[in-house]
Amino acid sequence: MKKILIVAAVLYSSLLHAQDDSTLLNNVTVTATRFPKKISETGKVVTIISKEDLEKQGSKDLAQILNEQAAIVVNGAGSNMGKDKSIYIRGAANGYTVILLNGIPVNDPTGVSGAFDLRMLPVENIERIEILKGAQSTLYGSDAIAGVINIITKKGNGKPANLYGGLSYGSRHTLKTNAGLYGSFGASSYNVSFVHNETRGIAEAKDTLGTKNFPNNGMLLNAISMDVDGAVTDQLHIKPFFRYSYFSGSFAGGAFVPATNNFTSGLLSAGTQGVYNLTHGSITGLFSYDEVNRNYAGSFASGYKGTKKTAELFAHLDLQQYVQTLFGVRYDEFEMKNPNPNTADTSIRVISPYVMVFLRNLGGFNFEAGGRLNHHSKYGNTVTYTLNPSYLINNQFKIFANWGTAFRAPYLSELYGAYGANPGLKPEQSQTLEGGLQYTSADKKADARIVGFLRNTKNIITYDQNYVYTNYNRQKDHGIEVEATLKPVDPLTLKLFYAFVEGKVTTDNGQGKDTTFNNLFKRAKNSFGANIGYQVTPRFSVNTNLNFYGKRKDLYYNSATFASENVDLKSYVLWDLYAEYKLAKDHIKVFAQTTNLLNARYYETYGYAVWGRAFNAGFRFQL
Template sequence: MSKKHFFFLTLLAGSQTVFAQNFSDTTGKQLDQVVITATKYPVKQALTGKVLDIITREQLEKSGGKQLTEVLNTQAGVVVAGAQNNLGSVQSVYIQGAGAGKTLILIDGIPAYDPSGTSTNFDLNLINTDEVERIEILKGSQSTLYGSDAVAGVINIITKKGDGKPFNASANLSAGSFGTFRGSAGIDGRVGGTAYNVQYTHLRSDGVSTAYDTTGKGNFDHDGFNENLVMANISQRVTDRFGLRANFQYSRYSTDLDGGSYTDDRKYTSWNKNTQAGIGGDYALGAAMLHFNYNYNTVSRHYLDDSSMAILQGGSYSTSDFTGRSHYADLYSNITVSKHVDILAGVDYRNQRINETDFGVSEDFYNPGQVFSYKDSLSSDSSRVRQFAAYASVLLKNLGGFNLDLGGRYNSFNRYGKVFTYSVNPSFVLNDRLKLFADLSSGFSAPTLYQLYSPYRNPDGLKPERTISGEGGIQYNQSGLNLRALYFRRHSRDEIIFSGSGYENLDKEDAHGFEVEAAYKYGIWSFTGNYTYTAGTVTTTGNGAKDTTFNNLYQRPKNLVNASVGVQATKGLFLSLALRTVGQRIDDIYGGARGMADGFAYYTLNGYAEYRFGKMLKLFADFKNITDQRYFDIPGYTSFGFNFMAGISVHL
């Protein structure tokens, strides 16, 4: 085995995904950068026509006071509704106009689900930036590689791994507005063929009122947040050809809730927790690399609303428990057939199940003065789904600058039949600077277990939502300048909606738009900016009524701009200023009504400063919404005015 092959295997044994370790470019879009998410094995960006953004470790370190969702919000085409609200708020990810639940979250290349929800959204409150090495955002339908829910794209959160010296230690402490405190500590290293990493983070905040007080005189209480997170991984190089790895993550947070938009509730609380554990291996066999992953994931949520002392005065008591469990196993191989041909082939298996219990007591609406109670439950013995898939792709590369990625996936489900998806992804690179790219792909989003088994299930069953997506654009990269422009369009059918009596496949949905991105680094200065235009409609069919078409961009702005400028003022001092403008959006009101909230369009201006004392010590301060704008990220819920975080980071 060659030294290069040995080094490649060592990287594989160190993580569940392979990625370049040293990125000094803050733009994250150089064509010679090595990425993993686009193909499930390492390739240079120049060889793939898929649209991929990278948030590097350097960018994350210059976001010391931000949560993960705030960092994602700076990317073109990405909107995380709730990122500007209280910690613990629902974080809904929208990419390129697609709805919530249509972007798949990966952790080290493994799908992260919450099977117990009405959508399979993974709660990004359960992940902290201190545990993250880098993030790859792959846009467009990715169901051929990653299966259900990868309709608009995937976000691959790559966690830190051990490397370098036998022992490294780090600690971060920060505090700021609303009684917020974050502390993290970790150790990592590499001893011979063993690499390890252990991280712990604690985050707490007194918060503000989650619900917005329109008068300022409602005496709404502050809704606090308290979280603990532990992450650990280890890898072992067994032989020159074979490596093993294991990972574990546990996170739990508790938070106070309110009664809804503009509605305070002093007795409503919840806690959420997530446990993930996985093992994997990589084996080199000639020109082939064989990979195996197994992951167990469980998410539990508990809600308690206790105003039982005043039931006959409009109060209530309710408790709800949701638990989702999933098993994921993946076996695949990438083969270098020649310098012009790579082949990927694999299979995966998924098993998901849920438990749910709801109990409540309240005053009977129809018989005032009398008490009404209810109890519902779903059992994992019957509320489960099994999925099997086989997939393959062929990458033709370096054919005089032309590259072509072709892929297909066969999906079989025990509850709703079979689905086939495909992807066709050509690109052309000229003079290592200019890339033309296009993508045509299909995708799907399977019904959730709640939609299949809840009291609102459809007795005739549900079909997966289907999509066809297209993208095309141009990218230019030279001497610190990176430019990219792309157009996207997506058509969806068999959209699952709640029609009042239950879930049905009724809607058709169309979305289109374009993104323009620019990044430039000149001496001590760096500039980044992006503009996204998104438009969309949904066509719904009533019972015998004429089809109705209307705008459906709920919580997704038609116009979105991010711009920032940074300066390395001295060897140790870095300063930056960032502007974000969000156009008007419509709000999906419960019951099907749609409306526009006052002040729904807004801008925020943020500032950041850090000073480094060598490589070991850093002081930083992060100032958000400097002009103290009053706005709604989600109508009826408080978005932060001016706030800040400041702290210290130590690396030994």
């Protein structure tokens, strides 16, 4: 607690002396309420990663970018590029985060906890990222216990045809290329793109002696996407989309065990949205189809295939100057071709009507409340709700609080899969309380936010030491986040964050008594980040990023003793440098980047190697 207070005081002192500010309260979010709303009008905790922020990340992938945000850990972000990635928001488990593509949920019905594979989304197609923290099941249904990440893809504009793309090359023979065509015709627009990424990679398993010449584990990604916004009339827009990603690579045989086991994964996502704009609101209908195919050569359950279908209709209405509402209904259908030959193919269906009411600008007071009924084909009815008051003082200080409930139903792989399935699992249910203060200076040249949260979840689903999915009694997590953006002088931007997260699980110890222990494996209690950007000249800019991750624990299966062991993982610091120069009237940008400049050696997962120092350079163009 002393560390938390010290960091908060330092950030607050910096704000008092700053003469510049980001416009966080004036930013507009679509994820917090399902329609455009200023952050100053909602008490939700929203972080926006802009197009400019993404470009200054150079050749980093999505996992690395998310891993540098407050209270977010992506395990595997610093490991081999082909290694699986697990996202933990505020210490919550991997399956507690909903991933959206342009507001439409995507996931893997065959995967553990249904979590979406971040490796399938190339950064080159992303325009903007919105991160919404806290219990969000009322807006987004099952799984939104810890938060929501909305990936917003690039859209067409400007002339009828504009060509863009880029290329970079770097350490370990890492090549990244992309090309696209976008444009607009009146109120209609389109964007088509192709991405190819590949690397020779590193040996995924850790060679403790450094002399065993472990084989490298490489990867390859090919992805195509198409987004169209067709203006049928001034009010009606039809927005079809199509995406396909193919990922292949090799992986180690386990902790400290070298191998070149091969796998392939394919994601097909297609559908359409229809938006009808009213004088005081809009009506949106959508349909999406996702198909996932994964194959692991030589394993017992080698082939995984699953599909997800989503249909949703919702309306946003401004009933009067101070009252808005959102209501709708969503249908989800998940199917899995079971890799277990002794079990039939399986499916789950969920239908969920919901309603939200928003009061705004009542002398600075804003309030959101809503509820959702989730009817699950296996578990019946579950109700979630949210209450979210906030108060804005002089357009500078926002005080807010959120109380929300959320749930996560077991996924097909947990109920009926090939490894440790348990059809008797109970759904997880949670309650989250969060509150804080957000500040924006009068000259709009500094902003900061401090948030504290408490999350209680019961019926925790875990893969226990008997290698079977089971429910633990309850989980209690809490933490604090402090973020600040400062601009002391016009060319300089400084972004800081500090996060503290702690959690414990309670369950029966097998002897009729409860036992409680810290189970946030791979997740640091303390983390800190600093990003400094400097516009040296109108064409030349530099950016540096420093991240500290504190001590952690991991659960390691020791094949020699046939038992799981708790191991301590040391803290580490990552320092990255990026430089960019604009040419040809800003149509071409050349860049160079060094990641992990200090060549930190650490474990994200015990027994697996990390990428180490790396260099890459390249260019982006837009014609």
